[in-house]
Amino acid sequence: MKRFIDLASRSLLTSLDPERAHALSIAALKTGVPLSCPPPASQRLSRTLAGLHFPNPLGMAAGFDKNAEVPDALLRLGFGFAECGTVTPRPQEGNPRPRVFRLIEERAVINRLGFNNEGHQSAYSRLLARAPHGGIVGVNIGANRDSADRIADYEEGVRVFSTVASYLAVNISSPNTAGLRALQERQALGELLSRVMAARDRQNRGLGAPTPVFLKIAPDLSEAALADIAAEVLDKRVDGLIVSNTTLSRRGVRDPAGGEPGGLSGAPLFARSTRVLARMRRLIGPWLPIIGVGGVDSAETALEKIRAGADLVQLYTGMIYEGPGLAARILREMDAYLESRGVTSIAEIRDSRVEAWAAQPLD
Numbered sequence: 001m002k003r004f005i006d007l008a009s010r011s012l013l014t015s016l017d018p019e020r021a022h023a024l025s026i027a028a029l030k031t032g033v034p035l036s037c038p039p040p041a042s043q044r045l046s047r048t049l050a051g052l053h054f055p056n057p058l059g060m061a062a063g064f065d066k067n068a069e070v071p072d073a074l075l076r077l078g079f080g081f082a083e084c085g086t087v088t089p090r091p092q093e094g095n096p097r098p099r100v101f102r103l104i105e106e107r108a109v110i111n112r113l114g115f116n117n118e119g120h121q122s123a124y125s126r127l128l129a130r131a132p133h134g135g136i137v138g139v140n141i142g143a144n145r146d147s148a149d150r151i152a153d154y155e156e157g158v159r160v161f162s163t164v165a166s167y168l169a170v171n172i173s174s175p176n177t178a179g180l181r182a183l184q185e186r187q188a189l190g191e192l193l194s195r196v197m198a199a200r201d202r203q204n205r206g207l208g209a210p211t212p213v214f215l216k217i218a219p220d221l222s223e224a225a226l227a228d229i230a231a232e233v234l235d236k237r238v239d240g241l242i243v244s245n246t247t248l249s250r251r252g253v254r255d256p257a258g259g260e261p262g263g264l265s266g267a268p269l270f271a272r273s274t275r276v277l278a279r280m281r282r283l284i285g286p287w288l289p290i291i292g293v294g295g296v297d298s299a300e301t302a303l304e305k306i307r308a309g310a311d312l313v314q315l316y317t318g319m320i321y322e323g324p325g326l327a328a329r330i331l332r333e334m335d336a337y338l339e340s341r342g343v344t345s346i347a348e349i350r351d352s353r354v355e356a357w358a359a360q361p362l363d
């Protein structure tokens with residue numbers, strides 16, 4: 001039955017305009033009707049990282065639930081955590097439509113949404129209302145397109161969401177806000193991280209454990225840029241990394257929609273984002289948590305991210321093609337894989353293929 005829901009929703013949703021299909025998915029999740037049947041919790045899959053207990057390592061990536069409308073419904077699909085956002089201080093429309101394109105044969109998407117969202121206050125109110133439900137819900141923060149001081153927008157995000165977010169993700173890697181990725185350059189990044197971490201520490205003074213801050217980076221970075229980022233992340237004591245956002249590269253893409261400007265996600269991003277992930281694991285050492293994102297659409301791809309150095313994994317585009325039961329399927333298969341090999345914790349397989357992935361050229 002659940003497989004039927006997946007097949008039916010997939011064919012319905014892929015025949016609609018991508019943004020209408022997405023609005024329908026959010027509406028369906030809001031009804032509370034169970035759309036999948038997640039496996040029972042498994043000790044083998046759980047991890048404690050940055051002071052947070054993740055029941056399993058698979059999360060929903062940012063961009064699906066931009067306005068924090070359905071984090072609990074995502075957790076009920078089986079996801080071990082859900083990341084809302086990107087949210088900006090003021091609401092903004094984003095770029096003109098059409099701005100999301102499916103590359104069906106390639107199981108990919110190109111988007112140039114440009115941080116369309118309802119702004120901090122509406123996401124904050126929803127997160128405050130659902131806070132008693134618990135579960136790990138992160139908030140991905142960004143800057144308004146026309147902001148005079150973009151770093152101040154991130155500080156504001158920290159101030160607003162520290163008490164309702166399990167963690168904060170600082171997103172400086174969207175390709176759809178002009179100039180945003182320049183914040184990844186060393187000097188700008190140093191200033192951004194100093195101010196963000198100071199805002200985080202101010203916010204949490206006296207309130208117990210500080211809210212962990214993760215930095216989300218692009219997959220389109222040189223070796224030197226990755227080394228700079230790793231150095232700043234360690235220097236400013238950022239709590240973790242999310243690798244990666246969408247890519248500007250169209251390498252290997254044949255679909256004519258590949259000519260659309262924007263960020264590419266899904267299967268063609270898998271190798272590129274995994275190579276960057278493995279390099280980052282080598283650069284920052286074994287202790288800092290990394291969330292691996294990009295092209296995960298099966299238990300095998302999720303496991304491979306972990307072998308390449310990820311502690312946790314997120315997906316988005318895979319669910320567009322596989323339907324709402326994907327998280328449950330991946331978790332069931334990951335758990336069966338570990339059990340069949342006598343592995344008692346998913347952490348044990350981390351890094352087993354870091355060197356192999358890091359040795360592959362970036363381009």
Ligand SMILES: Cc1cc2nc3c(=O)[nH]c(=O)nc-3n(C[C@H](O)[C@H](O)[C@H](O)COP(=O)(O)O)c2cc1C
Pocket residue numbers: 061062063064066085086100109111113115140171174216244245246264265266267269293294295296314315316317318
């Ligand atoms: C339609 C769409 C919207 C997205 N919006 C955001 C966003 O607002 N903030 C963000 O950090 N990432 C955003 N992403 C990027 C995803 O979080 C993820 O990093 C990327 O898609 C790679 O994962 P995937 O291949 O599993 O989709 C978006 C992706 C898609 C497809």
